[in-house]
Amino acid sequence: MDFGHTCNRDDVNPLNCNQLTRDGESISEIISAGSVPRKANSWITMDFSVMSILSNGLDWFKVEYDPPLARAVVFGVPIGGHLVVEALLVIAILFLLLQKSYKPPKRPLTEKEIDMLCEEWVPESLIPPLTEEMKYESPVLDSAAGPHTVIDGREVVNFASTNYLGLIGNEKLHESCTAAVEKYGVGSCGPRGFYGTIDVHLDCEERIAKFLGTPDSILYSFGISTMFSAIPALCKKGDIIVADEGVHWAIQNGLHLSRSTIVYFKHNDMESLGNTLEKITRENKRVTKVRRYIVVEAIYQNSGQLAPLDVIVKLKEKYRFRVLLDETNSIGVLGDCGRGLSEHYRIPVEKIDVITAAMGSALATDGGFCTGSVKVVDHQRLGSSGYVFSASLPPYLASAAITAFDILEENPHLITKLKRNITLLLEGLSDLPGLSIASNPQSPLVFLKLKRTTGSFQNDLQLLEDIADLMLKEDSVFVVASKRSTLDKCRLPVGIRITINRCRKSMS
Amino acid sequence: MITIPYLTALSTYISYGLLFAFGQFRDFFRKVIDWWKNSSNLEQGYAPICLGLEDFYVRRLYLRIQDCFGRPIASAPDAWFDVVERYSTDNNKTLKRTTKLSRCLNLGSYNYLGFAAADEYCTPRVIDSLKKFSASTCSARVDGGTTRLHTELEECVANFVGKPAAMVTGMGYVTNSAILPVLMGKGSLIISDSLNHNSIVNGARGSGATIRVFLHNTPSHLEQVLREQIAEGQPRTHRPWKKIMVVVEGIYSMEGELCKLPEIIAVCKKYKAYMYLDEAHSIGAIGKTGRGVCELLGVDPADVDIMMGTFTKSFGSCGGYIAASKELIDYLKYTCPAHLYATSIPPPAAQQIISAIRVILGEDGSSRGAQKLARIRENSNFFRSELQKMGFEVLGDNDSPVMPIMLYNPGKIPAFSRECLKKNVAVVTVAFPATPLLLARARICISASHTREDLIKALEVISEVGDLVGIKYFPAEPKKQQLECRVKLD
Ligand SMILES: Cc1ncc(COP(=O)(O)O)c(C=O)c1O
Numbered sequence: 001m002d003f004g005h006t007c008n009r010d011d012v013n014p015l016n017c018n019q020l021t022r023d024g025e026s027i028s029e030i031i032s033a034g035s036v037p038r039k040a041n042s043w044i045t046m047d048f049s050v051m052s053i054l055s056n057g058l059d060w061f062k063v064e065y066d067p068p069l070a071r072a073v074v075f076g077v078p079i080g081g082h083l084v085v086e087a088l089l090v091i092a093i094l095f096l097l098l099q100k101s102y103k104p105p106k107r108p109l110t111e112k113e114i115d116m117l118c119e120e121w122v123p124e125s126l127i128p129p130l131t132e133e134m135k136y137e138s139p140v141l142d143s144a145a146g147p148h149t150v151i152d153g154r155e156v157v158n159f160a161s162t163n164y165l166g167l168i169g170n171e172k173l174h175e176s177c178t179a180a181v182e183k184y185g186v187g188s189c190g191p192r193g194f195y196g197t198i199d200v201h202l203d204c205e206e207r208i209a210k211f212l213g214t215p216d217s218i219l220y221s222f223g224i225s226t227m228f229s230a231i232p233a234l235c236k237k238g239d240i241i242v243a244d245e246g247v248h249w250a251i252q253n254g255l256h257l258s259r260s261t262i263v264y265f266k267h268n269d270m271e272s273l274g275n276t277l278e279k280i281t282r283e284n285k286r287v288t289k290v291r292r293y294i295v296v297e298a299i300y301q302n303s304g305q306l307a308p309l310d311v312i313v314k315l316k317e318k319y320r321f322r323v324l325l326d327e328t329n330s331i332g333v334l335g336d337c338g339r340g341l342s343e344h345y346r347i348p349v350e351k352i353d354v355i356t357a358a359m360g361s362a363l364a365t366d367g368g369f370c371t372g373s374v375k376v377v378d379h380q381r382l383g384s385s386g387y388v389f390s391a392s393l394p395p396y397l398a399s400a401a402i403t404a405f406d407i408l409e410e411n412p413h414l415i416t417k418l419k420r421n422i423t424l425l426l427e428g429l430s431d432l433p434g435l436s437i438a439s440n441p442q443s444p445l446v447f448l449k450l451k452r453t454t455g456s457f458q459n460d461l462q463l464l465e466d467i468a469d470l471m472l473k474e475d476s477v478f479v480v481a482s483k484r485s486t487l488d489k490c491r492l493p494v495g496i497r498i499t500i501n502r503c504r505k506s507m508s
Numbered sequence: 509m510i511t512i513p514y515l516t517a518l519s520t521y522i523s524y525g526l527l528f529a530f531g532q533f534r535d536f537f538r539k540v541i542d543w544w545k546n547s548s549n550l551e552q553g554y555a556p557i558c559l560g561l562e563d564f565y566v567r568r569l570y571l572r573i574q575d576c577f578g579r580p581i582a583s584a585p586d587a588w589f590d591v592v593e594r595y596s597t598d599n600n601k602t603l604k605r606t607t608k609l610s611r612c613l614n615l616g617s618y619n620y621l622g623f624a625a626a627d628e629y630c631t632p633r634v635i636d637s638l639k640k641f642s643a644s645t646c647s648a649r650v651d652g653g654t655t656r657l658h659t660e661l662e663e664c665v666a667n668f669v670g671k672p673a674a675m676v677t678g679m680g681y682v683t684n685s686a687i688l689p690v691l692m693g694k695g696s697l698i699i700s701d702s703l704n705h706n707s708i709v710n711g712a713r714g715s716g717a718t719i720r721v722f723l724h725n726t727p728s729h730l731e732q733v734l735r736e737q738i739a740e741g742q743p744r745t746h747r748p749w750k751k752i753m754v755v756v757e758g759i760y761s762m763e764g765e766l767c768k769l770p771e772i773i774a775v776c777k778k779y780k781a782y783m784y785l786d787e788a789h790s791i792g793a794i795g796k797t798g799r800g801v802c803e804l805l806g807v808d809p810a811d812v813d814i815m816m817g818t819f820t821k822s823f824g825s826c827g828g829y830i831a832a833s834k835e836l837i838d839y840l841k842y843t844c845p846a847h848l849y850a851t852s853i854p855p856p857a858a859q860q861i862i863s864a865i866r867v868i869l870g871e872d873g874s875s876r877g878a879q880k881l882a883r884i885r886e887n888s889n890f891f892r893s894e895l896q897k898m899g900f901e902v903l904g905d906n907d908s909p910v911m912p913i914m915l916y917n918p919g920k921i922p923a924f925s926r927e928c929l930k931k932n933v934a935v936v937t938v939a940f941p942a943t944p945l946l947l948a949r950a951r952i953c954i955s956a957s958h959t960r961e962d963l964i965k966a967l968e969v970i971s972e973v974g975d976l977v978g979i980k981y982f983p984a985e986p987k988k989q990q991l992e993c994r995v996k997l998d
Binding site: 109114121123124125126127130141144146158161162173177178182184234249257288358365373379388390480483485 | 562625686710748813820825842857
């Protein structure tokens with residue numbers, strides 16, 4: 001077959017070639033149409049037409065795929081495309097042959113050698129050696145963790161529990177819990193899919209959605225499992241998440257488990273967030289094809305800062321990211337009715353795509369929920385590991401959550417009182433020697449930071465813990481230093497954490 | 509190892525093939541219609557929540573039979589419970605609750621010892637603790653979340669499982685997924701059973717350690733993996749591994765199998781690997797005094813480095829524990845996120861566990877605990893042997909209260925579940941993704957609160973439905989030919 005002729009031509013172009021093809025076709029058509037007697041030589045006709053189609057095909061192929069080199073002329077000898085390919089092949093074969101001879105022959109280890117290696121191998125100990133500071137004993141409470149509690153037989157004022165609305169010990173809450181325990185027992189003995197769905201769970205999900213004004217919600221059986229299950233359910237490999245660097249561990253873990261591309265921005269710094277979004281959108285061509293989320297907390301557990309939702313929503317709409325907002329510390333606290341950060345900023349809740357929250361704070365129950373559009377929620381019902389693979393929330397806690405929302409709706413003054421207490425306490429704390437307030441003035445989670453750090457995280461923490469201990473012993477005031485797990489990637493400074501609740505009347 | 513008849517395998521594949529093809533067909537039309545309508549896309553500029561085929565399985569397969577899962581109940585999950593009837597007006601896409609209840613025999617809940625319902629010893633104490641300590645502590649263990657009950661519970665659990673110390677968290681899942689990352693990290697190796705629970709898989713992934721899998725419950729393969737890995741060392745650098753941890757479960761909840769603990773421990777000892785045992789389903793349910801697989805198989809708890817378990821099953825509460833040496837627990841309490849950041853286990857739940865353990869150990873002054881343990885064992889073995897006699901393919905070992913019945917065909921999943929429910933027996937069916945595609949099954953969990961009459965009724969119903977659905981794969985006398993004609997599947 002004639003490979004050469006198209007290559008030698010200087011004026012090869014697709015158009016020309018098409019012409020050629022068409023010509024060829026017409027020839028074959030003529031042939032098959034009748035220049036050869038059809039009846040007698042039909043097999044020849046067939047053969048002819050097949051041949052011509054084949055050669056046309058080849059011609060086309062050649063022209064389409066011939067490299068530019070195809071027309072090169074070296075020392076007066078025109079180099080055809082096939083020559084180049086052949087030469088390359090020969091080189092490749094030689095290269096491979098040479099490679100092989102250089103490689104040392106692979107000899108698997110003998111059983112004996114493996115035995116020896118196993119014998120020699122010494123594992124590290126499971127945990128590093130324990131130092132003194134690791135042996136921290138947390139104070140043991142003799143009563144409920146209400147505003148006042150009993151530690152070591154002494155009554156102390158409790159500034160350590162996130163019982164913001166003082167619902168611990170609430171009579172109504174207690175009644176609903178007792179009734180639920182009597183009716184349903186304590187545990188649900190099964191995951192939601194397998195008869196672990198109790199009617200109160202469904203009621204509670206409806207109640208949450210109604211309270212927040214979202215289409216649907218999903219209950220989780222534990223606070224921190226909410227975030228680290230919901231995030232991997234919504235984001236997968238290849239997706240992009242922009243998160244605040246100060247998010248708490250459950251979110252960090254969720255980000256890690258999602259295997260998405262994670263980009264952190266400076267803690268609560270909207271300029272940094274804007275730049276990050278801009279950069280991602282600009283640099284990444286596929287950005288519109290993958291899911292993009294901004295992950296922030298309403299009130300940061302690690303700093304008491306408040307996320308500026310108005311700016312975030314603007315940025316989110318500009319760059320078309322979805323927002324995942326963790327409202328653990330703001331449900332029941334922010335906004336006139338306690339609906340959280342969106343109410344606080346008077347932003348419609350639909351603008352926030354996903355809201356997660358643990359209910360072990362203002363609501364004085366346990367577990368967590370995630371709420372958003374029907375799609376977001378339904379997707380989690382089969383796609384979220386902490387929901388599918390774990391026993392459901394004990395029914396009495398779901399019942400408590402329903403009651404807590406009822407109480408909240410009926411008594412908005414609880415929130416007003418809490419707000420007054422926050423102002424009051426902040427005034428009292430404003431000129432402490434050595435410590436400064438690092439949290440937002442509206443946050444019920446007050447962070448006291450060392451004015452001068454000792455330079456090392458450990459020493460700072462030790463100092464703060466000593467202060468907290470002293471306060472507990474001398475003043476009967478129970479506060480805690482914010483501890484940090486070695487797994488926690490958050491690098492914000494540690495502080496003394498004071499949580500305020502609405503019941504406080506006097507503050508020293 | 510499950511062997512499946514050729515014919516069944518073929519028909520199962522065909523069924524799924526049809527479902528898949530039909531689903532694709534419908535998806536195609538969906539797309540055409542959407543394109544036609546050119547619907548005003550609210551989400552313009554956003555990638556969809558579920559990309560591509562991510563939710564294909566849910567939309568086209570699961571939704572058709574979703575009434576078999578997540579059935580709400582309106583009572584405690586005791587031997588008999590009230591299942592809330594649901595109806596659908598849109599071909600099963602959404603289900604609505606009715607006020608109608610049907611009283612069903614419960615063969616689905618993990619209520620092994622019958623502590624799910626009100627108990628004469630536990631419930632009054634739980635209600636007392638509710639009064640004294642409130643429903644929740646609203647704080648992490650280190651900041652005000654440790655009450656007297658928590659310390660008492662930890663002592664009680666350590667004592668019960670036979671370890672020097674224990675730490676308790678508020679959820680079993682979190683226990684696994686927050687503790688593995690503390691202990692293991694870059695440069696260490698986790699060797700995990702191929703059928704381990706999702707919480708372990710999640711914990712292992714979260715840790716950043718390398719993960720290798722060994723064949724389900726096969727000590728010889730574990731040994732092979734260990735030898736290979738120790739000889740090879742870390743990938744690329746070939747440095748020796750820092751530490752190796754083998755993670756297994758006591759009872760595999762989808763298989764009903766007991767872990768081959770003595771053999772696995774022998775292998776771990778030989779190769780100096782640490783041993784992590786998840787006793788979620790076995791603690792409280794098996795062993796002479798309810799102390800789990802170690803007791804049943806005669807293993808000294810000292811040989812297991814880390815014992816983990818949950819309280820959601822036998823104890824009818826919530827939460828999980830880690831029991832290990834004192835030093836290890838101290839270290840975990842110093843740095844484990846579940847201890848530092850998560851709300852502590854609610855005091856009433858803690859009280860429920862303490863009381864349940866007291867009952868099991870006979871410390872309540874009665875022999876109810878011993879009776880419960882004897883009953884669950886009798887019940888399980890009776891039920892298993894009867895099912896086998898009827899010709900069902902039942903997985904798992906004797907003494908295990910979990911017994912899966914193989915269904916295989918996707919069409920048989922809803923058939924079996926719905927027919928049983930019609931006859932007032934509530935069973936759990938499990939399918940992909942919780943099991944391999946071919947190996948759909950129904951799972952029965954026996955409880956100590958089932959009476960003999962309950963079990964006989966259940967057997968009658970299951971036998972009837974089994975005939976109807978055609979899942980008696982081993983008719984009374986299995987023909988030789990039939991046995992030979994089976995595909996092997998792990
Ligand atoms: C082996 C195993 N580990 C852990 C868990 C999780 O326990 P929980 O339901 O308490 O979260 C389960 C429960 O399904 C389990 O089977």
